[in-house]
Every structure is written in structure tokens, then in C-alpha cells.
Amino acid sequence: MSFDFLRSASTSNSTFRVVCGEMVLDDRWNVHSEVAIALVRTGSMTLETTTNSYSLQQGDIYFISPNQKYRISENRNAVVDVVLLNLSNPASVTQEYIPQSIIRGLTTGNCTHFAKVTPDDAFYAEMLNDLRTVTKAENEKFDFFQLLVHGKMYEIFYILFANKYIEIFDVETQGKKYRALRRITEYINENFCENISLDTIAQTTGLSRYYVSHLFKELMNTTFVNYVNELRLTRAAMLLTTTDTPIIEIAGMSGFNNISNFNRAFKMYYDTTPSKYRKTERQTF
Structure with a gap:
């Protein structure tokens, strides 16, 4: 797993393959094999992909698909918390509970490459709470924390897919x-x-x-x-x-x-x- 761009706050959960931490922001191009779901905790920035650029403000939540090339082209004192999810490990519990069609779409790039959820969006508060719960559970690792992480990650994916923030292409x-x-x-x-x-x-x-x-x-x-x-x-x-x-x-x-x-x-x-x-x-x- 490629975490050189991440100040890791937790080691990978062996079943769900989640890592939480603070993203290192520089102007280098990044490509990683994990799903990234991130929160701009403070400041603002511009994220650039090979085909577009996106303005991100404090409070915005964004999604980056696996193997998507991107960089931070402008950083205005941004601090970004990120949750990374590895879908490529065949021993991972995600392989059992996330439909294979979704996993294939994400890992092969046949999906939405970038999505943004802003504080004005209807499901923002729920997503923000889920992300904070996952980060807390991964950092503290209390008894049965994996079950809580699993549930919240599935909720996050449900919000993103059900509301068409992310789509799998035919x-x-x-x-x-x-x-x-x-x-x-x-x-x-x-x-x-x-x-x-x-x-x-x-x-x-x-x-x-x-x-x-x-x-x-x-x-x-x-x-x-x-x-x-x-x-x-x-x-x-x-x-x-x-x-x-x-x-x-x-x-x-x-x-x-x-x-x-x-x-x-x-x-x-x-x-x-x-x-x-x-x-x-x-x-x-």
C-alpha cells in the first residue's frame, strides 16, 4: 500500500484495510491504489487531475478513485484528514460484503474519478459523522472497533453511490x-x-x-x-x-x-x- 503521501495516524486494520491520517500536501503528482475519502479540516486548496481542477474549501469532503493521478496545485493553509480503503486485497472483508461489480468498477477505473460533498449537501452531516467515527475507532482501537468501522464505511459508500456522487460506468x-x-x-x-x-x-x-x-x-x-x-x-x-x-x-x-x-x-x-x-x-x- 502506498502511504508515502500520508502522515499515518493508524496502522492498517487487517480485515477492512482502512488507514486514517493527515495527507501531506505538496505539488507532486500522486497515484495510489486505494480509495481516498478526505475532509478539508482547515484552509482551502485546488486539487488538479489530468482532466480537471477542483476548488476545495474548509469542510468539504471529497472522494478520489484508485489509480487516479492528481496533485494539489494550490494550497492555502489546508489541512486534510483522509481515510484510505484498499479494495485489492482478496483476504479483505470488503471482498465479501461489497459487491464485486462495485469493486471491479472502482479498481479498473470504470467509475467517477472525483466527487465532492459540501456542507450544503443533504447527506453531508451524516457523512461527516461517519468519517469522524471511523477515524476515532481506528486511532483508539477499542474492543470490536472493526465492526464499527465496517458499518460506517458501508454507510459512507451507500451515501456516495445512492446519491450518484459516484457512479460505476457500463x-x-x-x-x-x-x-x-x-x-x-x-x-x-x-x-x-x-x-x-x-x-x-x-x-x-x-x-x-x-x-x-x-x-x-x-x-x-x-x-x-x-x-x-x-x-x-x-x-x-x-x-x-x-x-x-x-x-x-x-x-x-x-x-x-x-x-x-x-x-x-x-x-x-x-x-x-x-x-x-x-x-x-x-x-x-
Whole structure:
């Protein structure tokens, strides 16, 4: 178990595999195999994953799924108490009482990767009490404390799942989405220099404009327009540095319908103009 990021306040319970403590907050990327359920005891911070960032205030409770890469990108005097739960130990009691479908969804990443419960949420007080009870029981280890920990952890999971803070994804559905996205991106990669649009993609793939747009947002954390523009600008940058073709022709060869749109997009992406980019990059070689 990977507890190097944790100031451990208790050793692992041999049956339920729970560890409680204070999380060490730095700007390093963390990945751990345990479920993390944490409380921002004081201060505030920004937690960043590979696809999003989340603002966390004092009192917020948050969930991070196993094997999710994250870091604290901004720390404003935050102190975070965390409960870690290992679901991968076959000897663990969790394997007997938590449905295998849930365990598989969590450990394979087919689930919600991050969730937040704020003090305004209806089930917040109950979750906060459960977390405090688990931490107290794990620290003091009084007689039969494991039974209390088991009960409270199941309550926490019930709140998170029943109220859709966490969802297990249908693997087959996810597979269909990725296959559809691959068809879309393959077509774009071969035709991005042409005049393509969401309507073009929809007609070619037999999918709706909305579904195509949604796939880019959900699976690639970008938009259709941004994806196409990145391909076009990357091609333009290559042509600028490897050929003497006039810039206005490069714009057309890269899929831009006029020089103004090209110059504006290039400046936004590379923070310089096409002519300055050409001059600078050639001087580098």
C-alpha cells in the first residue's frame, strides 16, 4: 500500500484495510491504489487531475478513485484528514460484503474519478459523522472497533453511490463510446485540411452532431473545433519551418479558409505570429 503521501495516524486494520491520517500536501503528482475519502479540516486548496481542477474549501469532503493521478496545485493553509480503503486485497472483508461489480468498477477505473460533498449537501452531516467515527475507532482501537468501522464505511459508500456522487460506468457502453471516437478521429486525422464540420462528421459516421460533440468533451476534455485546429496548426508549424511556401498558401494547405483566421488562431496557440515563428525556429537549427 502506498502511504508515502500520508502522515499515518493508524496502522492498517487487517480485515477492512482502512488507514486514517493527515495527507501531506505538496505539488507532486500522486497515484495510489486505494480509495481516498478526505475532509478539508482547515484552509482551502485546488486539487488538479489530468482532466480537471477542483476548488476545495474548509469542510468539504471529497472522494478520489484508485489509480487516479492528481496533485494539489494550490494550497492555502489546508489541512486534510483522509481515510484510505484498499479494495485489492482478496483476504479483505470488503471482498465479501461489497459487491464485486462495485469493486471491479472502482479498481479498473470504470467509475467517477472525483466527487465532492459540501456542507450544503443533504447527506453531508451524516457523512461527516461517519468519517469522524471511523477515524476515532481506528486511532483508539477499542474492543470490536472493526465492526464499527465496517458499518460506517458501508454507510459512507451507500451515501456516495445512492446519491450518484459516484457512479460505476457500463464497460460495454464505454467501449462503444471509445470505438465511436476512434472512427471520428481517424476521419478527422485524414481530412482535417479539408472543410470539415460537425455536420460532416455526423453524416460520415452516422452519429448525431450532439453525440460527436459530447464524445470530445467527455473522453478527450476538449472540443471538436479545438481538436481540428490543433491538427491544422501543427501542420502549419511544420510547413513554416520546413518549406519556403508563402504563409497565405500554408494557411490554405492547413485547412484555414482565410489568412485572418489562420493568423489569429496561430497567435493564440503559439503566442507568436506565423512569420516570427518561422524566423525563430529556423534560427534554432
